[in-house]
Amino acid sequence: MLQQNFDDLPKAGSLLTQAGLECNLEDLTLALHEFLCMNLPRAIKEECLLDKLNQQLFRKEVVSVFEMKGLRQNGIIKEVDSEGFLWVDLENDGLQKFFHKEIELLY
Structure with missing residues (x-):
């Protein structure tokens, strides 16, 4: 997420290098965890997802x-x-x- 150097991966990027976003890693992981816990249990129809x-x-x-x-x-x-x-x-x-x-x- 905050990585700036991708030595052997010339096409790789992070939120920092691609969008200029410097996020608090702990806040982001907590928000992502909360989102996944709320949304993953719901069944999503394949057609809808596609x-x-x-x-x-x-x-x-x-x-x-x-x-x-x-x-x-x-x-x-x-x-x-x-x-x-x-x-x-x-x-x-x-x-x-x-x-x-x-x-x-x-x-």
């Missing part, structure tokens, strides 16, 4: 630059499916699905 995820998906429906296997290409994020695949409509390759770390959003 809908909320897709509503909040970063850069959804916005032209972005992606890198796959060293090649850059424009594309538009469409959705995440129930199996965890990210669906991206690529400029040259059409609608494709990707799993964790198969594609990188550059900007």
